[in-house]
Amino acid sequence: MSQEIVDAVRRYAEQHYNDGGWDVVVECYDDADIAEVIGNVRSLDAAVKRFAPLIDIWSERQADARISSGEEV
Secondary structure, rough: OOHHHHHHHHHHHHOOOOOOOOHHHHHHOOHHHHHHOOOOOOOOOHHHHHHHHHHHOOOOHHHHHHHHHHOOO
């Protein structure tokens, strides 16, 4: 695991906080959690792709919660 890639993922998540489920990474994931998801990737693009399935799920759940609460999506 490269700490550089973990740090890059954290910055990416912070920059995309309001995009889909990246807020979950910012609020709930520590460096070890990020490292576990990204494995041994060597680029930010590859790391983001590893997170994509999780981000999609969290984004859908957030949209469902907004719909259930009557908030516009």
